[in-house]
């Protein structure tokens with residue numbers, strides 16, 4: 020087992036420098052079919068975001084498969100330090116996406132879990148290679164739409180100003196910070212504004228928001244402030260955890276009136292493109 | 302078992318276990334990232350000067366033949382009254398008219414600590430060279446130029462030859478073969494002493510010199 | 521030993537309400553982040569340099585036992601006396617016996633976090649030896665009878681007005697909210713102490729095995745005075761601080777100063793390779809080096825936790841940490857605050873005393889993104905959470921492992937696992953939840969103290985997808 024794992028096999032700084040100056044991410048060509056991994060938050064709280072993702076994928080000509088046996092990526096247990104529990108749930112997920120299609124996820128942090136943490140989770144177990152192979156197939160849904168599907172959208176909505184919250188996992192795990200911007204760029208009536216301190220965490224962090232609720236609340240309060248200072252009509256996020264956190268705080272914070280409207284990026288885009296109306300596929 | 306043995310044993314056990322697990326000791330890393338484009342001495346000294354200026358180091362360019370007279374001018378301009386020199390300094394005589402006193406650092410610190418801390422305005426030292434990328438002087442204090450000369454007097458005047466410029470610290474140590482052996486003390490000095498410990502406000506001249514004057518000799 | 525009382529929870533709850541403290545940290549951290557960013561203008565070069573930094577440190581760790589012996593041999597040849605300590609108490613004993621032998625009354629100190637780690641000042645006070653901090657920030661903190669709140673900028677929690685009050689009250693200088701004036705006054709106050717002190721005590725940033733050289737990074741010159749003027753110099757360092765070759769210090773120095781304060785280099789880089797030689801006119805007559813273990817060999821045993829030892833104490837992780845910025849350094853309650861503290865203190869003090877530290881993070885990853893030696897801090901936090909819940913603590917390397925595995929939590933997680941391990945069970949649970957969505961409570965503390973709860977869907981995504989698939993199938997059949 021290679022233990023000093025961060026040391027690249029060939030420690031040639033020159034080649035690394037070259038590699039670093041070009042994007043490291045590789046995308047497949049547009050496949051016929053993809054799996055969608057819905058995530059538990061989308062399942063229970065934001066099904067519209069999931070449906071929007073599905074509709075957008077199919078609009079781009081990709082057939083969506085949704086194995087009904089999927090549940091949760093295991094992140095809640097993983098970040099709480101219950102590795103065995105996380106592993107068993109993760110293993111169940113890995114076994115139900117049998118064909119070699121990409122697996123797209125409408126939430127950055129769940130995607131981050133499956134892409135970057137599954138390998139660590141299974142290190143030293145018989146499933147390590149399986150986890151490595153599985154993680155290669157994970158894409159964030161927005162990112163997949165932008166970089167793999169050549170999606171073209173028509174904006175059917177009114178002029179509006181939107182602030183985008185980019186999540187930590189999309190930034191630092193999935194490296195997909197730009198995809199939301201690129202997708203929204205297709206909507207000609209949408210002006211995008213960037214809030215101050217855009218790279219700072221909203222304070223969600225799963226159990227952290229409950230265990231250290233005062234710290235978490237202070238963080239989300241600032242996030243709401245920066246977002247509402249943009250004077251945008253609404254804010255978007257492609258991460259359900261952040262969305263739940265920021266929207267929840269904005270709704271409670273009387274000073275952040277403009278921000279009452281917050282939704283998942285995918286719901287917003289599908290609605291503007293006229294693919295979803297009142298939460299129903301058209 | 303003594304602490305030394307206990308610590309080393311624990312570390313060695315872990316090392317052996319790693320090797321037993323098939324771990325190989327990796328080669329030393331490559332330092333390509335430290336390499337720099339080739340630059341002329343003039344370019345390097347320009348870079349040095351720019352960097353020094355950012356940290357309030359005063360660089361005065363001087364042709365070799367004017368060195369002595371320009372040092373005189375500096376002493377006059379800075380109103381230096383008591384000057385500390387190395388016993389090997391060639392300028393002892395030439396300054397004496399300008400100053401109240403020229404002190405020579407020729408006895409152990411213990412016998413004149415008070416005077417060194419309280420009475421000296423400035424000291425002149427040589428340097429081993431300069432580092433362009435960071436605006437840094439390299440000093441190897443010695444028997445004739447003890448460590449405190451560049452530290453205790455409020456003004457430190459350092460003589461630097463343009464020909465002794467290297468692009469980075471890494472180049473400097475390799476050029477001078479430092480891995481062969483180091484003196485008791487070696488120093489990199491980049492500007493007068495400073496602090497930002499009070500609410501990030503930069504203040505010069507905390508415990509070391511308040512002014513650093515670099516006489517950059519062009520040959 | 522915790523440096524303040526109460527639990528992390530209590531301390532952070534109090535700290536977060538302190539508006540002035542938060543403003544002080546916010547502006548300081550914003551400034552430091554910007555300076556770092558400007559200092560690394562070429563991001564490709566930064567990445568390459570970080571890789572080299574990590575490699576250089578890892579290389580040293582892989583060879584740690586041999587390098588420590590080499591360092592000891594080289595230093596001994598050059599006349600430095602090397603001591604080894606497994607625990608803080610042993611380190612204190614060593615320093616006390618040196619003081620006793622030298623009949624020393626007064627120690628002047630350069631900045632050293634390891635000396636904070638072993639609570640040296642208090643311990644020396646107990647045997648009647650005064651330790652005086654000479655780094656301006658440390659001096660301020662000592663006058664206030666506090667501990668450093670930041671590992672590079674010890675007094676960062678105080679603003680100019682507070683420092684003006686403090687210096688006025690404790691040293692009798694005029695109260696002026698003027699950093700330059702106060703700095704000059706502190707210079708005057710400390711100067712005579714450098715002359716009078718019997719011993720100078722300092723930390724070490726890097727120790728080079730190849731040449732037997734102790735390297736110190738500083739701006740003020742107090743470190744140089746400390747290691748040059750008194751007739752005895754004692755340096756203290758953690759055993760991980762060694763590097764193999766002199767050239768290894770070049771990338772590390774460049775990463776350290778730029779990551780810490782955005783400076784291309786500090787004013788002084790002081791390389792010490794032995795006491796004053798015959799004929800030399802200054803420098804200490806005796807030099808001691810104290811090598812401290814204190815939990816480091818524990819980290820060393822584990823391939824993942826080993827990464828913690830790469831740290832060069834630049835503080836970039838805390839400067840970029842949204843939690844640190846909001847609660848400040850003291851709320852952590854231990855010598856090293858911020859992200860590095862969270863992954864380090866559990867080894868130094870045991871998870872039993874530090875169990876709240878690894879959980880106090882949203883795992884946002886800002887720390888790992890800037891760490892100059894690429895320590896995967898969030899992964900290590902997760903690892904420590906796993907250790908705290910370890911089902912078989914006897915198999916763990918870490919003191920206090922399994923401490924949190926009690927009460928209802930493990931049971932709840934095992935129930936969670938049961939529901940999520942099979943699609944069929946999960947469907948039963950979610951369809952029950954969506955059917956009963958109107959029963960969803962509107963309050964669920966502490967979440968709803970500051971937020972609303974999202975509304976549970978009437979039909980889950982699974983259900984909608986099932987209906988959709990059925991619809992499409994029918995359509996296809998028709």
Ligand code: SF4
Pocket residue numbers: 830831832833834835836837838859860887890891892893894895
């Ligand atoms: S963990 Fe990394 S960023 Fe934090 S102090 Fe250590 S080296 Fe610096």
